[in-house]
Amino acid sequence: MREIYICTDTITGLCSALHDAWLENRNGDAGIVLRGRIQQQLFCQYKTVEETDEKAQRLQRMVKRYLGYNAYWDIYYALLSEDQEKGTEVFRVMQEARNIPDSRKIMDHLGNPDVSKVFAMSRSVSNEAHMYEEFIRFRELKNGILFSEITPKSQVLTCIGDHFADRFPLENWAIYDKTHEVFLIHQKKEGWGLVRGETLDPDAVSEVSDGEKGYAALWTVFFDAVSIRERENPKCQRNHLPLRFRGDMTEFGPRSSG
Secondary structure (H helix, E strand, C coil): EEEEEECCHHHHHHHCCCHHHHHHHHHHCCCEECCCCCCCCCCEEEEEEECCCHHHHHHHHHHHHHCCHHHHHHHHHHHCCCCHHHHHHHHHHHHHHHCCCCCCHHCCCCHHHHHHHHHHHHHHHHHHHHHHHHCCCCEEEECCEEEEECCCCCCCCCHHHHHHHHHCCCEEEEEEEECCCCEECCCCCCCCCECCCCCCHHHHHHCCCCCHHHHHHHHHHHHHCCCHHCCCHHHHHHCCHHHHHCCHHHHHHHCCCC
Protein backbone atom coordinates (compact mmCIF):
# COMPACT_ATOMS: atom_id res chain seq x y z
CA MET A 1 0.00 0.00 0.00
CA ARG A 2 1.30 3.43 -0.94
CA GLU A 3 2.24 5.71 1.93
CA ILE A 4 1.15 9.36 1.68
CA TYR A 5 2.74 11.89 4.05
CA ILE A 6 0.73 15.00 4.93
CA CYS A 7 2.59 18.21 5.82
CA THR A 8 2.29 21.99 5.76
CA ASP A 9 3.52 24.01 2.80
CA THR A 10 6.70 25.18 4.52
CA ILE A 11 10.34 24.20 4.21
CA THR A 12 10.23 22.67 7.69
CA GLY A 13 7.07 20.76 6.88
CA LEU A 14 8.20 19.46 3.51
CA CYS A 15 11.68 18.51 4.71
CA SER A 16 10.17 16.71 7.69
CA ALA A 17 7.88 14.79 5.34
CA LEU A 18 10.82 13.93 3.07
CA HIS A 19 12.76 12.80 6.14
CA ASP A 20 10.01 10.41 7.23
CA ALA A 21 9.35 9.17 3.69
CA TRP A 22 13.04 8.45 3.16
CA LEU A 23 13.41 6.77 6.53
CA GLU A 24 10.41 4.49 6.03
CA ASN A 25 9.96 4.11 2.27
CA ARG A 26 13.19 4.92 0.46
CA ASN A 27 12.83 1.71 -1.56
CA GLY A 28 9.07 1.91 -1.96
CA ASP A 29 6.32 4.04 -3.40
CA ALA A 30 5.50 7.11 -1.32
CA GLY A 31 3.99 10.52 -1.88
CA ILE A 32 3.84 13.86 -0.10
CA VAL A 33 0.72 16.03 -0.06
CA LEU A 34 0.13 19.48 1.39
CA ARG A 35 -2.29 19.95 4.26
CA GLY A 36 -5.59 21.34 3.03
CA ARG A 37 -5.01 20.12 -0.53
CA ILE A 38 -5.58 16.41 -0.06
CA GLN A 39 -7.45 14.42 -2.70
CA GLN A 40 -8.13 11.01 -1.22
CA GLN A 41 -7.03 8.05 -3.34
CA LEU A 42 -7.82 4.36 -3.06
CA PHE A 43 -5.28 1.91 -1.65
CA CYS A 44 -3.24 4.61 0.09
CA GLN A 45 -2.36 5.05 3.73
CA TYR A 46 -2.23 8.65 4.92
CA LYS A 47 0.08 9.85 7.69
CA THR A 48 0.25 13.30 9.26
CA VAL A 49 3.89 14.27 9.67
CA GLU A 50 5.28 15.53 12.96
CA GLU A 51 7.19 18.57 11.74
CA THR A 52 10.39 19.53 13.55
CA ASP A 53 13.46 21.63 12.79
CA GLU A 54 15.62 18.65 13.74
CA LYS A 55 14.10 16.45 11.02
CA ALA A 56 14.35 19.22 8.44
CA GLN A 57 17.99 19.93 9.24
CA ARG A 58 18.86 16.23 9.16
CA LEU A 59 17.29 15.87 5.71
CA GLN A 60 19.09 18.97 4.44
CA ARG A 61 22.45 17.71 5.71
CA MET A 62 21.87 14.38 3.97
CA VAL A 63 21.04 16.06 0.65
CA LYS A 64 24.13 18.28 0.83
CA ARG A 65 26.35 15.31 1.66
CA TYR A 66 25.14 12.82 -0.95
CA LEU A 67 23.66 15.01 -3.70
CA GLY A 68 25.88 18.08 -3.33
CA TYR A 69 25.19 21.75 -2.75
CA ASN A 70 24.03 22.48 -6.31
CA ALA A 71 21.34 19.81 -6.06
CA TYR A 72 20.46 21.03 -2.57
CA TRP A 73 19.69 24.53 -3.82
CA ASP A 74 17.69 23.20 -6.76
CA ILE A 75 15.64 21.12 -4.32
CA TYR A 76 15.29 24.01 -1.85
CA TYR A 77 13.99 26.36 -4.52
CA ALA A 78 11.67 23.67 -5.93
CA LEU A 79 10.10 23.21 -2.49
CA LEU A 80 9.20 26.93 -2.50
CA SER A 81 7.22 26.64 -5.72
CA GLU A 82 3.44 26.70 -6.07
CA ASP A 83 3.35 23.17 -7.54
CA GLN A 84 1.32 20.86 -5.30
CA GLU A 85 3.34 17.80 -6.38
CA LYS A 86 6.69 19.31 -5.42
CA GLY A 87 7.27 17.11 -2.38
CA THR A 88 6.62 13.89 -4.27
CA GLU A 89 8.78 15.02 -7.20
CA VAL A 90 11.72 15.78 -4.89
CA PHE A 91 11.33 12.40 -3.19
CA ARG A 92 11.51 10.66 -6.56
CA VAL A 93 14.62 12.62 -7.49
CA MET A 94 16.24 11.45 -4.25
CA GLN A 95 15.34 7.88 -5.16
CA GLU A 96 16.67 8.28 -8.70
CA ALA A 97 20.01 9.60 -7.36
CA ARG A 98 20.67 6.12 -5.98
CA ASN A 99 20.45 4.63 -9.47
CA ILE A 100 23.30 6.59 -11.05
CA PRO A 101 27.07 6.17 -10.49
CA ASP A 102 27.59 9.68 -9.11
CA SER A 103 24.61 10.92 -7.08
CA ARG A 104 26.06 14.46 -7.07
CA LYS A 105 25.29 14.70 -10.80
CA ILE A 106 21.60 13.88 -10.39
CA MET A 107 20.43 17.29 -11.63
CA ASP A 108 22.31 16.74 -14.90
CA HIS A 109 19.96 13.84 -15.73
CA LEU A 110 17.27 16.03 -17.28
CA GLY A 111 16.07 13.11 -19.37
CA ASN A 112 14.43 11.81 -16.21
CA PRO A 113 10.96 13.42 -15.96
CA ASP A 114 11.17 13.92 -12.19
CA VAL A 115 14.58 15.58 -12.38
CA SER A 116 13.35 17.76 -15.22
CA LYS A 117 10.27 18.79 -13.22
CA VAL A 118 12.29 19.70 -10.12
CA PHE A 119 14.77 21.65 -12.25
CA ALA A 120 11.91 23.56 -13.92
CA MET A 121 10.32 24.39 -10.55
CA SER A 122 13.67 25.58 -9.19
CA ARG A 123 14.29 27.76 -12.23
CA SER A 124 10.81 29.28 -11.99
CA VAL A 125 11.21 30.21 -8.32
CA SER A 126 14.70 31.59 -8.89
CA ASN A 127 13.47 33.75 -11.78
CA GLU A 128 10.54 35.09 -9.78
CA ALA A 129 12.79 35.91 -6.82
CA HIS A 130 15.21 37.75 -9.12
CA MET A 131 12.36 39.82 -10.55
CA TYR A 132 11.16 40.79 -7.08
CA GLU A 133 14.67 41.95 -6.20
CA GLU A 134 14.22 44.47 -9.01
CA PHE A 135 10.53 45.32 -8.72
CA ILE A 136 9.85 45.61 -4.98
CA ARG A 137 8.92 49.15 -3.97
CA PHE A 138 9.12 50.25 -0.34
CA ARG A 139 7.16 53.04 1.26
CA GLU A 140 8.08 54.79 4.49
CA LEU A 141 5.41 54.55 7.17
CA LYS A 142 4.83 57.21 9.81
CA ASN A 143 6.77 55.14 12.34
CA GLY A 144 9.82 55.15 10.05
CA ILE A 145 9.57 51.51 8.94
CA LEU A 146 10.06 50.76 5.25
CA PHE A 147 7.18 48.54 4.14
CA SER A 148 6.31 46.68 0.95
CA GLU A 149 3.61 44.27 -0.16
CA ILE A 150 4.04 41.64 -2.86
CA THR A 151 1.83 39.00 -4.48
CA PRO A 152 4.19 36.20 -5.56
CA LYS A 153 3.20 32.81 -6.94
CA SER A 154 6.01 31.08 -5.04
CA GLN A 155 7.32 31.56 -1.50
CA VAL A 156 10.22 33.81 -2.46
CA LEU A 157 10.78 35.70 0.80
CA THR A 158 13.72 33.58 1.96
CA CYS A 159 15.27 33.98 -1.49
CA ILE A 160 15.31 37.78 -1.33
CA GLY A 161 16.04 38.31 2.39
CA ASP A 162 19.82 38.54 2.04
CA HIS A 163 19.55 40.89 -0.94
CA PHE A 164 17.52 43.52 0.89
CA ALA A 165 19.43 43.04 4.15
CA ASP A 166 22.58 43.97 2.23
CA ARG A 167 20.88 46.94 0.58
CA PHE A 168 19.26 48.35 3.74
CA PRO A 169 21.32 47.14 6.73
CA LEU A 170 20.63 50.29 8.74
CA GLU A 171 16.86 50.34 8.19
CA ASN A 172 13.91 48.66 9.83
CA TRP A 173 11.90 47.15 7.00
CA ALA A 174 9.23 44.56 6.31
CA ILE A 175 7.91 42.81 3.21
CA TYR A 176 4.48 41.19 3.35
CA ASP A 177 3.67 38.23 1.09
CA LYS A 178 -0.07 38.63 0.52
CA THR A 179 -0.36 35.29 -1.27
CA HIS A 180 1.01 33.16 1.58
CA GLU A 181 0.34 35.63 4.45
CA VAL A 182 3.93 35.73 5.68
CA PHE A 183 6.09 38.68 6.78
CA LEU A 184 9.80 39.09 6.08
CA ILE A 185 11.07 41.29 8.92
CA HIS A 186 14.45 43.04 9.25
CA GLN A 187 15.67 45.04 12.23
CA LYS A 188 18.48 47.49 11.59
CA LYS A 189 21.95 46.08 12.20
CA GLU A 190 20.36 42.65 12.73
CA GLY A 191 19.42 39.71 10.52
CA TRP A 192 16.07 39.00 8.90
CA GLY A 193 13.41 36.45 9.77
CA LEU A 194 9.98 35.17 8.76
CA VAL A 195 6.86 35.82 10.82
CA ARG A 196 3.78 33.66 10.27
CA GLY A 197 0.36 33.72 11.84
CA GLU A 198 0.13 37.50 12.18
CA THR A 199 -2.56 39.61 10.50
CA LEU A 200 -1.74 42.66 8.41
CA ASP A 201 -3.27 45.90 9.71
CA PRO A 202 -4.34 47.76 6.53
CA ASP A 203 -4.85 51.04 8.39
CA ALA A 204 -1.38 51.01 9.95
CA VAL A 205 0.46 50.29 6.67
CA SER A 206 -1.53 52.92 4.79
CA GLU A 207 -0.29 55.73 7.04
CA VAL A 208 2.83 56.89 5.23
CA SER A 209 5.20 59.65 6.27
CA ASP A 210 4.90 63.15 4.84
CA GLY A 211 8.21 62.73 3.03
CA GLU A 212 7.02 59.50 1.45
CA LYS A 213 4.04 61.21 -0.13
CA GLY A 214 6.30 63.72 -1.82
CA TYR A 215 8.81 61.14 -3.07
CA ALA A 216 6.03 58.88 -4.37
CA ALA A 217 4.58 61.78 -6.33
CA LEU A 218 8.03 62.74 -7.72
CA TRP A 219 8.75 59.14 -8.77
CA THR A 220 5.40 58.88 -10.53
CA VAL A 221 5.97 62.17 -12.37
CA PHE A 222 9.47 61.05 -13.39
CA PHE A 223 8.12 57.71 -14.63
CA ASP A 224 5.55 59.48 -16.82
CA ALA A 225 7.98 62.17 -18.00
CA VAL A 226 10.70 59.82 -19.30
CA SER A 227 8.21 57.85 -21.40
CA ILE A 228 8.17 58.71 -25.11
CA ARG A 229 4.58 58.03 -26.08
CA GLU A 230 5.34 57.63 -29.79
CA ARG A 231 7.84 54.87 -29.04
CA GLU A 232 5.86 52.92 -26.46
CA ASN A 233 5.83 49.16 -27.04
CA PRO A 234 3.36 47.48 -24.63
CA LYS A 235 4.31 43.95 -25.72
CA CYS A 236 8.00 44.56 -25.06
CA GLN A 237 7.15 46.20 -21.73
CA ARG A 238 5.14 43.16 -20.66
CA ASN A 239 8.07 40.88 -21.50
CA HIS A 240 10.39 42.86 -19.21
CA LEU A 241 7.78 43.69 -16.55
CA PRO A 242 4.81 41.26 -16.47
CA LEU A 243 1.45 42.75 -15.56
CA ARG A 244 1.11 40.74 -12.36
CA PHE A 245 3.98 42.67 -10.73
CA ARG A 246 2.59 46.11 -11.44
CA GLY A 247 -0.20 46.18 -8.88
CA ASP A 248 2.35 46.52 -6.06
CA MET A 249 4.57 49.12 -7.76
CA THR A 250 4.38 52.84 -6.97
CA GLU A 251 4.68 54.01 -10.57
CA PHE A 252 1.63 52.00 -11.62
CA GLY A 253 -0.54 53.13 -8.71
CA PRO A 254 -3.23 55.84 -8.73
CA ARG A 255 -2.13 59.31 -9.77
CA SER A 256 -2.48 62.24 -7.41
CA SER A 257 -5.02 64.82 -8.53
CA GLY A 258 -2.58 67.53 -7.48
